[in-house]
Structures are given as C-alpha cells and as structure tokens.
Amino acid sequence: xxxxxxxxxxxxxxxxxxxxxxxxxxxxxxxxxxxxxxxxxxxxxxxxxxxxxxxxxxxxxxxxxxxxxxxxxxxxxxxxxxxxxxxxxxxxxxxxxxxxxxxxxxxxxxxxxxxxxxxxxxxxxxxxxxxxxxxxxxxxxxxxxxxxxxxxxxxxxxxxxxxxxxxxxxxxxxxxxxxxxxxxxxxxxxxxxxx
Numbered sequence: 001x002x003x004x005x006x007x008x009x010x011x012x013x014x015x016x017x018x019x020x021x022x023x024x025x026x027x028x029x030x031x032x033x034x035x036x037x038x039x040x041x042x043x044x045x046x047x048x049x050x051x052x053x054x055x056x057x058x059x060x061x062x063x064x065x066x067x068x069x070x071x072x073x074x075x076x077x078x079x080x081x082x083x084x085x086x087x088x089x090x091x092x093x094x095x096x097x098x099x100x101x102x103x104x105x106x107x108x109x110x111x112x113x114x115x116x117x118x119x120x121x122x123x124x125x126x127x128x129x130x131x132x133x134x135x136x137x138x139x140x141x142x143x144x145x146x147x148x149x150x151x152x153x154x155x156x157x158x159x160x161x162x163x164x165x166x167x168x169x170x171x172x173x174x175x176x177x178x179x180x181x182x183x184x185x186x187x188x189x190x191x192x193x194x195x
Contacts, residue, residue: 003191012154012164013176016183017068020163023175026075027150030171033073037080040069041153070151070163078146085141092138103131155190164190 026033106127113121150172154164164187167173177184 003193005189006192007189010166011186011188012166013173014162014164014185014187015176015180016161017163018161019180019183021179022072023172023179024073025172025175026078027072027167027169027172028078028146029075030169031075033075035074035076035079036071037074037147038069038071039148039151039153040067042067072147072151074147080145080147089141092134092141095134096138099131099134102127
C-alpha cells in the first residue's frame with residue numbers, strides 16, 4: 001500500500017485550525033462584514049469508557065465525534081440564523097413520507113386505469129403533484145446555505161490540526177492567505193494512504 005497523490009481541480013487553502021483568523025470580509029460577496037457566523041463540523045476523538053464486564057477495571061477507548069467550528073464574518077444580507085430550521089426539515093421529512101405513500105397509491109390507481117382502458121384518475125395526478133411539491137420543498141430545506149457554498153471544507157489531515165478549504169470567491173481566498181501568512185498555504189495536491 002503505497003501512498004497516492006490526489007490532485008485538486010483548483011488549489012485549496014490549508015489552514016491551521018487552532019491559529020486561523022478570517023478577514024472581516026463576507027466570504028459570499030466580498031463586502032466588509034461585521035456579523036460573526038460559523039460553520040460547524042465534527043472531528044474524531046476518543047473518550048474513555050468503563051468496560052462493563054464483571055470485575056473488570058480497565059477502561060476502553062470509544063471514538064467520540066467532537067464539534068468544532070470555523071468562525072467567519074458575514075454581511076447582513078448573508079447572515080442566516082438556524083432558528084426553526086430543524087423543525088422545517090423534520091416537517092419536510094414527514095410530508096415526504098406521506099406524499100411518497102400517496103404517490104405509490106396513485107401509481108396503483110394509474111396502473112389499474114391503464115389495464116381497464118379507463119381515463120387517468122384525478123387522484124393519480126394530484127398525488128404526483130403533491131409528491132413533486134414535497135420533493136422541491138425538501139430540496140430547498142436541505143440545500144447548503146450561501147456561506148456553506150462559499151466556503152467548503154474539503155478535508156483534514158490525520159491529526160485534525162489542519163483543514164483544507166475551498167473558497168468560491170477567489171478574492172476572499174487571497175485575503176485569507178494574506179491574513180494568515182505563517183499558518184496557511186495554497187496547495188494543489190495531497191498524499192493519501194494507498195488502498
């Protein structure tokens with residue numbers, strides 16, 4: 001298993017997570033920004049858990065994800081709170097379940113109408129439209145926000161000390177490199193363990 005090089009289509013920025021500072025520019029549009037925002041991600045870690053065998057005192061390590069965040073500044077136009085987002089996503093999932101069931105029954109009605117030579121029933125069309133609308137609403141609910149589209153986390157090194165970030169706005173990418181001259185660099189490839 002020899003290491004393999006992975007090349008990126010466009011260079012990405014490697015930043016040191018503990019020391020990175022982002023400029024006071026909006027990553028989405030590039031204007032001066034003052035509202036703090038963040039992108040959260042989970043990183044691997046280990047946690048000691050007691051073993052539950054009888055008379056066993058040793059502790060065993062269980063991998064536990066840890067939440068970390070990258071803090072950015074955004075403008076008022078691209079500031080987005082998470083208020084009510086989880087409820088909207090849960091509502092979309094529930095509606096999708098019902099719409100999928102109704103769509104299935106609509107297909108059964110449609111197949112029955114075709115096999116008997118009858119006209120297409122109204123319910124089949126209505127259930128199909130309901131299913132399409134619920135899928136569109138879910139696409140809106142689960143698509144990445146503007147900040148997540150502007151700053152993409154490509155990956156991490158094995159020790160979770162450095163992150164690889166791809167920026168949609170190249171002038172913001174240059175500002176990040178200028179703000180962190182000692183702890184960031186532009187890279188176009190990484191080595192990965194072979195498989």
